[in-house]
Amino acid sequence: MSEFLAETTDLLRRTPNVIRALLSGLPESWGDTPDTEGGWRPRDVVGHLITAELDDWIPRAERILEHGTSVPFDKFDRFAHVSRDDDRTLDQLVDRFAQLRSESLARLDEIVSDADLDRHGMHNALGEVTMRELLATWAVHDLDHTSQIFAGMAGSRDADVGAWKHYLGILLRRDDPAAVPG
Amino acid sequence: MSEFLAETTDLLRRTPNVIRALLSGLPESWGDTPDTEGGWRPRDVVGHLITAELDDWIPRAERILEHGTSVPFDKFDRFAHVSRDDDRTLDQLVDRFAQLRSESLARLDEIVSDADLDRHGMHNALGEVTMRELLATWAVHDLDHTSQIFAGMAGSRDADVGAWKHYLGILLRRDDPAAVPG
Numbered sequence: 001m002s003e004f005l006a007e008t009t010d011l012l013r014r015t016p017n018v019i020r021a022l023l024s025g026l027p028e029s030w031g032d033t034p035d036t037e038g039g040w041r042p043r044d045v046v047g048h049l050i051t052a053e054l055d056d057w058i059p060r061a062e063r064i065l066e067h068g069t070s071v072p073f074d075k076f077d078r079f080a081h082v083s084r085d086d087d088r089t090l091d092q093l094v095d096r097f098a099q100l101r102s103e104s105l106a107r108l109d110e111i112v113s114d115a116d117l118d119r120h121g122m123h124n125a126l127g128e129v130t131m132r133e134l135l136a137t138w139a140v141h142d143l144d145h146t147s148q149i150f151a152g153m154a155g156s157r158d159a160d161v162g163a164w165k166h167y168l169g170i171l172l173r174r175d176d177p178a179a180v181p182g
Numbered sequence: 183m184s185e186f187l188a189e190t191t192d193l194l195r196r197t198p199n200v201i202r203a204l205l206s207g208l209p210e211s212w213g214d215t216p217d218t219e220g221g222w223r224p225r226d227v228v229g230h231l232i233t234a235e236l237d238d239w240i241p242r243a244e245r246i247l248e249h250g251t252s253v254p255f256d257k258f259d260r261f262a263h264v265s266r267d268d269d270r271t272l273d274q275l276v277d278r279f280a281q282l283r284s285e286s287l288a289r290l291d292e293i294v295s296d297a298d299l300d301r302h303g304m305h306n307a308l309g310e311v312t313m314r315e316l317l318a319t320w321a322v323h324d325l326d327h328t329s330q331i332f333a334g335m336a337g338s339r340d341a342d343v344g345a346w347k348h349y350l351g352i353l354l355r356r357d358d359p360a361a362v363p364g
Contacts, residue, residue, distance in 0.1 A: 004342075007209040011335075017203040021196055027189040126345040136342035137350070143336040144352035150329035153193075160186075160318035163308040168319070170326035178360040 002114045008135050012105060015142040016098035019046065022149060023094050031090055033158075035151035036174050042149045046093040047081025049145055053100035055080070057138045058107050064121035064131050065111060072122040108135075184296045190317045194287060197324040198280035201228065204331060205276050213272055215340075217333035218356050224331045228275040229263025231327055235282035237262070239320045240289050246303035246313050247293060254304040290317075 023031070023042055031042045040048070060073050085093060117132040154170040165171050172179035205213070205224055213224045222230070242255050267275060299314040336352040347353050354361035 003209075003211070007211055010209055011212060014203055018200055021199040021203045027185075027192055029185070029189055030193060123345065126348065129344055129346065133342065133344035133346060136339050137344075137346040140336045140339050140343055140346075140350050140353065143332045144350055147329040147332035147336075147352060150325045150332075154322045154325040154329075157318050157322050160315065161322055162311055162315035162319075163305065164311065164315060164319040164322075166308065168322050168326055170329060171322065173359070177355070180359075 002117070004117065004132065005112070005114060005135070008139050009105060009108065011139045012101065012142065015049075015146060016094075016101050018146060019049075019149070020094055020098065022146075022153075024091055026090060030153050030156055033152050033156040035148045035155065039152070040148060041152050043085065043090045043093055044081060045145050045149050045152075046090070046097050047085040048078065049142070050085075050093065050097050050100060051077065051080040052138075052141065053097065053104050057134070058104050060121065060134055061108065061112055061131065064119050064134070065116065067121075069120050069122040069128060072124045075124055184299070186299065186314065187294070187296060187317070190321050191287060191290065193321045194283065194324065197231075197328060198276075198283050200328060201231075201331070202276055202280065204328075204335075206273055208272060212335050212338055215334050215338040217330045217337065221334070222330060223334050225267065225272045225275055226263060227327050227331050227334075228272070228279055229267040230260065231324070232267075232275065232279050232282060233259065233262040234320075234323065235279065235286050239316070240286050242303065242316055243290065243294055243313065246301050246316070247298065249303075251302050251304040251310060254306045257306050 023046070026042070034041050034044070055074070056076050063071060063073055088096070112131065112135075117130065117135075119131045120128050121131070121134070123129045151170055151174060154168070155174050158165070158171050158174070161168060161171070166182045169179065169181040172181055205228070208224070216223050216226070237256070238258050245253060245255055270278070294313065294317075299312065299317075301313045302310050303313070303316070305311045333352055333356060336350070337356050340347070340353050340356070343350060343353070348364045351361065351363040354363055
């Protein structure tokens with residue numbers, strides 16, 4: 001296995017453990033605030049990651065392998081979690097994500113090898129992409145959304161830090177993305 | 183114990199586990215990129231968290247308890263890790279942080295109870311602050327810097343995601359903090 005494939009799957013295997021360490025059994029007061037106004041609470045982020053396991057990464061890898069550039073990817077619903085997850089607890093969502101990620105990685109191992117990394121597919125909006133780009137994006141998408149969870153959690157304590165807010169970029173950026181801490 | 187104290191220490195206990203899940207045994211290629219130009223690599227962030235355990239949180243809590251507002255906090259060196267940690271591996275730094283955090287929480291439990299939360303201290307630059315604000319800031323500081331680790335890790339894959347970068351805020355914001363993903 002190439003370094004690229006080994007190191008990408010290394011990261012993908014970490015994410016459920018990171019999210020579990022951060023969210024499993026979390027006191028409710030840490031989880032009820034979105035990352036920005038109108039943004040996502042931790043449970044929304046985990047819901048979105050669940051959707052991506054179901055509809056995005058493996059289905060798109062399969063599309064590349066089966067159809068190359070001739071059939072574009074299906075459009076991905078970034079808000080599919082909104083009503084779907086209403087009756088699930090945060091812990092249930094974390095477990096569900098971990099289970100789906102484990103299945104995705106088993107499937108990835110079955111279907112994608114180094115020889116496939118330069119195969120091309122057709123993104124419905126972005127045009128031609130490669131399997132390598134899809135897998136790198138999967139990993140960075142994990143990092144992007146996991147870090148979004150931290151912003152919501154920090155936001156839940158916005159009123160508690162007093163004058164220190166001046167130094168806390170994660171809070172300042174919720175109000176102004178270009179804010180620079182003092 | 184009040185909800186505030188219980189929920190704040192709950193978060194503080196999580197951070198070493200989150201950082202371990204994210205960084206322990208990490209392939210080197212994921213760890214060599216700073217969060218922004220001139221910013222911090224994951225190992226720099228962990229070094230800064232180590233400094234804060236040594237010089238910031240518990241020493242300041244003790245200062246409040248011993249001197250109230252009459253003796254201001256000592257200034258905190260945000261770059262103390264820079265030469266100190268050169269000969270330590272990332273895994274060694276993660277272990278060191280976990281050990282120090284465990285000691286900090288044991289000490290916190292010894293010295294701070296609910297009755298102390300409204301005691302006042304004097305920040306060297308910000309003026310009067312409370313014990314409650316110090317502890318809330320400790321937790322948000324964890325979240326702020328842990329999320330910084332994700333930005334560096336994502337940055338290490340900036341060249342690999344191709345056109346998808348357009349959708350990945352965590353990469354776009356490394357170039358322009360106000361960037362909004364497509």
